[in-house]
Amino acid sequence: MIDPIVFWTVATLSVAAAILVVTARDLVHGALAMVATFALTAVLYLALSAAFIAAVQVIVYAGAIMVLFVFVVMLMGRRDVGFSEPIGGQRTLAMVAVAGLAALLAWAGANGVPASVVLGPADTPLPDLPGGFGSPASIGDRLFTEWVLPVEVVGILLLAAMLGVIVIARSGGLRGRGIESTAETEH
């Protein structure tokens, strides 16, 4: 069971930070609010006995991904960013659709699954965990025995992403208003 104080504090703050990201007028403010959301999520992971995932969350999300975002923002210069309205009434429609989605997901999260999985702040007793649940040792043990093929596939995916980024960055990017074949420009 999760401490209700921890849960409600983290839940309120992370929803507020997420709304700040979505409504940010300045990209740097959006990035800062996003760091707050990710750090609060790491707190939640610690409360859910996922110590390794919490550490990875801080390193990868709040560290690497955030540095990438801030780097790109600084590369392009700070500026005010507005809201898009290419189609008339799009904002209203989008808000209605998102409110519907939120209601549906909240309802499904509360009622669509067995009550033992919903995991509110003061809920049904949780199963006892084996010692070291969520520790690096237990995760690594599973990762490199049962899940070794997905690990290799993710490794190849990361390599492909890295090569793709190098190709996009080296070949002068996209020309004109369309993406030209990058194959002919790379040497």
Add this chain to the structure above:
Amino acid sequence: MLVLSGILFAIGASGVLLRCNAILVLMSVELMLNAVNIALVSTARALGDLDGQLFVFFSLSIAAAEVAVGLAIVVAIYRSLGRTDVDDIGAMHG
């Protein structure tokens, strides 16, 4: 916990739908991925099963790759067009 995850997912989706800046759209996509990770970790805790945390591990790796590629494309578009609004880059034919 699943309700919190759903609400965060919907906030991220609203960012994708409402914002015109490509970087903010990418940030909102990250929020949505993060919300799904919360649901996975809480389910792993509720069931006492470590597999949910392993899913989150893979999802984190894929999110990192996605952000790297997405931001590289944004930088490339910025270099050729001088701006990064998703509404301006509708014409993406080769």
